[in-house]
Amino acid sequence: MRGIIKLPEAVSIKSSAAIVGKLENEGPLGKYFDMHEDDLYFGQDSWEKAESEMSRRTLGVMLGKIGRKYEDLDLIVAGDLLNQCIASSFGILESGAPFLGLYGACSTFAESIITGSALCAAGYIENCAAMASSHFCTSERQFRFPVEYGGQRTPTSQSTVTGCGGFFLERGNEPPFVTECVIGKITDAGIKDQNNMGAAMAPAAADTILRYFNTSGRSPSEFDIIATGDLGQEGHELADEIIKNNGLDLGDKFKDCGFLIYDLANQDVKSGGSGCGCSATVTASYFMDMLKNGWNDVLVIGTGALLSPVSVFQKQNIPSVAHLVHISNKNPKVGG
Amino acid sequence: MRGIIKLPEAVSIKSSAAIVGKLENEGPLGKYFDMHEDDLYFGQDSWEKAESEMSRRTLGVMLGKIGRKYEDLDLIVAGDLLNQCIASSFGILESGAPFLGLYGACSTFAESIITGSALCAAGYIENCAAMASSHFCTSERQFRFPVEYGGQRTPTSQSTVTGCGGFFLERGNEPPFVTECVIGKITDAGIKDQNNMGAAMAPAAADTILRYFNTSGRSPSEFDIIATGDLGQEGHELADEIIKNNGLDLGDKFKDCGFLIYDLANQDVKSGGSGCGCSATVTASYFMDMLKNGWNDVLVIGTGALLSPVSVFQKQNIPSVAHLVHISNKNPKVGG
Numbered sequence: 001m002r003g004i005i006k007l008p009e010a011v012s013i014k015s016s017a018a019i020v021g022k023l024e025n026e027g028p029l030g031k032y033f034d035m036h037e038d039d040l041y042f043g044q045d046s047w048e049k050a051e052s053e054m055s056r057r058t059l060g061v062m063l064g065k066i067g068r069k070y071e072d073l074d075l076i077v078a079g080d081l082l083n084q085c086i087a088s089s090f091g092i093l094e095s096g097a098p099f100l101g102l103y104g105a106c107s108t109f110a111e112s113i114i115t116g117s118a119l120c121a122a123g124y125i126e127n128c129a130a131m132a133s134s135h136f137c138t139s140e141r142q143f144r145f146p147v148e149y150g151g152q153r154t155p156t157s158q159s160t161v162t163g164c165g166g167f168f169l170e171r172g173n174e175p176p177f178v179t180e181c182v183i184g185k186i187t188d189a190g191i192k193d194q195n196n197m198g199a200a201m202a203p204a205a206a207d208t209i210l211r212y213f214n215t216s217g218r219s220p221s222e223f224d225i226i227a228t229g230d231l232g233q234e235g236h237e238l239a240d241e242i243i244k245n246n247g248l249d250l251g252d253k254f255k256d257c258g259f260l261i262y263d264l265a266n267q268d269v270k271s272g273g274s275g276c277g278c279s280a281t282v283t284a285s286y287f288m289d290m291l292k293n294g295w296n297d298v299l300v301i302g303t304g305a306l307l308s309p310v311s312v313f314q315k316q317n318i319p320s321v322a323h324l325v326h327i328s329n330k331n332p333k334v335g336g
Numbered sequence: 337m338r339g340i341i342k343l344p345e346a347v348s349i350k351s352s353a354a355i356v357g358k359l360e361n362e363g364p365l366g367k368y369f370d371m372h373e374d375d376l377y378f379g380q381d382s383w384e385k386a387e388s389e390m391s392r393r394t395l396g397v398m399l400g401k402i403g404r405k406y407e408d409l410d411l412i413v414a415g416d417l418l419n420q421c422i423a424s425s426f427g428i429l430e431s432g433a434p435f436l437g438l439y440g441a442c443s444t445f446a447e448s449i450i451t452g453s454a455l456c457a458a459g460y461i462e463n464c465a466a467m468a469s470s471h472f473c474t475s476e477r478q479f480r481f482p483v484e485y486g487g488q489r490t491p492t493s494q495s496t497v498t499g500c501g502g503f504f505l506e507r508g509n510e511p512p513f514v515t516e517c518v519i520g521k522i523t524d525a526g527i528k529d530q531n532n533m534g535a536a537m538a539p540a541a542a543d544t545i546l547r548y549f550n551t552s553g554r555s556p557s558e559f560d561i562i563a564t565g566d567l568g569q570e571g572h573e574l575a576d577e578i579i580k581n582n583g584l585d586l587g588d589k590f591k592d593c594g595f596l597i598y599d600l601a602n603q604d605v606k607s608g609g610s611g612c613g614c615s616a617t618v619t620a621s622y623f624m625d626m627l628k629n630g631w632n633d634v635l636v637i638g639t640g641a642l643l644s645p646v647s648v649f650q651k652q653n654i655p656s657v658a659h660l661v662h663i664s665n666k667n668p669k670v671g672g
Binding site: 005008075097103125311 | 338341344382384385410411415417418419420421422425426428429432433434435436437438439440441447450451454455457458459460461519520521522524642643644645646647650652655657
């Protein structure tokens, strides 16, 4: 049983929120985000604290939209890219809610939706917040160079999204619903170039997407969008090629949050956006808005490169993982 | 509903394994571990790779004991202390199994048991491996000083356990079972001293233990042991005091894996063992052995300090979390 997890009870996405930085707000999806801040410090005195502040605000906005409070939360499942996931743990500290920390690199938002909605659907909890964040400056200094260094970027490199996205999940009959999930396997394509993570992640995305379509019997035409998390232009083309070579054509439904969030021709982001915050903010804003206005079925495939600076220094490959979530307006309980 | 998660189906611990380093093997629990290696490199050329190798072997031994193969695994849930959790992701890479990465600092083994057994009990998966590891040398150089530096240690400091522990979980009627879980809340006791993590974690452990006993109606006398993960001597005394101040006396049932694993009088480990591997190896070896030989009920409370070197440099407090797991020989399905 390594296929699709079908949730036995309808889990509603009761509320969602996405908060981003300046560059993301200036991009093509700017109008969909709940809030943005032009100051990358978000009023804090370090970038790490800024990322936590983004998480704190996202949780607050998400709860505020449906008149809920911290005390109403049964669980928070969240993660980020920082060492020891401090953006999340400090960000949600005040809430006093039970907390499961996750690490799935940039696939973390999908991982948190899977974990949170699976626990809700089984009746262990009534509700939960599923969240993920990233910040350009914390990522740059941790994984690459301090921002002040002004290092040149290669064309295949991507730009970490400054943003946090979240879902408030609860059993109920109000669409949209989290209906199906596929947990990713770690794949290793032999890529060692940390400036080409799209190529490292493409085989993981392809494996998960192929497992979904081969098991579900569904056709890509049933979906309004099939979006990978942050493969970028390079990685997305590779994933498309692998999937086509395996006999499946996703056609023009196949997109990537990494090139939806920015205007690649006019914003200097090279191959596109990356980071946990990329798929989290695009899913929690644009996709949710479209699901209220005509779309019915969305497949999000969170993609994560499981490297660390130490593993790169030690000349290890970059293994990757991709988790899939099917969000639908059709209630799975009534066979809709 | 922030209390106890009771698993609706019996989840068996079909197999367990624990592999440790030299110091742990020389300690009082040496005879309970499945394997040890005197060479801290475990035949690899870096400590990080050594930690992955420990995970790989633990998974192999765990599967081998029950004649299972990688292909039989529905899921692996695992985590460790390394930046971006590379010990786990590289360690389980070959298995090709679906993977959920967790980060709960030293509480990760309890977190992985909770997540894995909850998914099994709900019927999403048939089985899973729940694992966690730590390594003295990878932790020292990442969180403190390179080992070669030979820094003096304070009396309240702890010694990271070199070890990996794991459970193979599957629905079934063969004891012991994972029966109840409590997911921890992040607590912040205002501690800033990273050489006194026991003090930082004690309030989190106390909160989780008090929530369990206040909700379950059980008495400490029903358990053969109530063991925190790695509070060490200092932190364990503090937790005991907080719990007593709240009207609950755990008596001599209350222990800590951090002082069970070493001979504190004769091994130079200061306040005791720490790290994900501490509660993982003690639970997966000694506790499992005792459950086969007279014990019936074990409470393990994984304790995690959610700090990073960056959060310490930025003068942030050390928030903590503690997750509880009740392991019992009594089948929860038959009201045993």
